[in-house]
Amino acid sequence: MPDKFITRVVDPGAGGIDLFVLGIFAWALLGFANVYYGNAQHALDMTIEAVKNKKSLAITRTMAYHPEVQHAVAEMVCEMEAVGAHIDRIAQEWSEGVDHGGAWAVKLTAAKRHAAEGTWKVVDTCMDLQGGSSIFKAAGFERLWRDARLAKIHPGNNALTMELIGKVSLGISPDESPRWG
Numbered sequence: 229m230p231d232k233f234i235t236r237v238v239d240p241g242a243g244g245i246d247l248f249v250l251g252i253f254a255w256a257l258l259g260f261a262n263v264y265y266g267n268a269q270h271a272l273d274m275t276i277e278a279v280k281n282k283k284s285l286a287i288t289r290t291m292a293y294h295p296e297v298q299h300a301v302a303e304m305v306c307e308m309e310a311v312g313a314h315i316d317r318i319a320q321e322w323s324e325g326v327d328h329g330g331a332w333a334v335k336l337t338a339a340k341r342h343a344a345e346g347t348w349k350v351v352d353t354c355m356d357l358q359g360g361s362s363i364f365k366a367a368g369f370e371r372l373w374r375d376a377r378l379a380k381i382h383p384g385n386n387a388l389t390m391e392l393i394g395k396v397s398l399g400i401s402p403d404e405s406p407r408w409g
Contacts, residue, residue: 236248241403245333253333254332257339257384258315258318258319258336258340260340260343260344264343265308265343265346265347267376268311268346268350268351269308270372271351271369271373272304272354274354275357276301278357278358279291279292280292282358297357300356300357303353304349304350304354307349308346310342311342311346311347314343318336318339322336333393333396333402334392337384337389337392341384343379347376347379348379350376351372351376354369355369391407
């Protein structure tokens with residue numbers, strides 16, 4: 229092992245974001261987005277199977293035939309389609325070296341936020357459809373719900389993300405005061 233380590237010093241704040249630093253953020257944010265997207269897809273798959281077998285005294289067939297359940301499933305499927313396409317597009321453009329310049333910060337953080345918000349919306353609706361049994365560990369759903377909730381606070385949280393996207397979109401330095409994130 230070498231006796232010396234090379235230390236890389238960058239400017240503070242947004243001035244220190246070069247391609248190396250941006251690459252770390254691209255890897256992390258798109259990775260987080262995909263993990264949460266997969267979590268939500270698994271929760272949706274579990275819920276679809278659950279409502280196909282779940283009965284109610286109010287209807288003669290399974291809950292899959294209840295119009296509001298069908299509507300909720302359709303909403304979740306549409307959300308998952310949008311989130312998946314968003315993540316895929318940003319990852320593909322990053323991989324192909326598309327030059328978005330300073331807009332990369334917006335594209336990467338927006339994709340992660342879309343995945344976090346979509347994940348929470350889908351998993352929360354899944355819990356509504358699965359009912360009270362979903363809160364017990366034995367059902368296997370409680371962990372998915374808890375993990376989905378973490379998507380909203382996993383870096384970057386919503387406050388930082390919205391500050392960054394708003395400032396960059398308006399041509400304001402992310403370091404400009406006031407800071408909200």
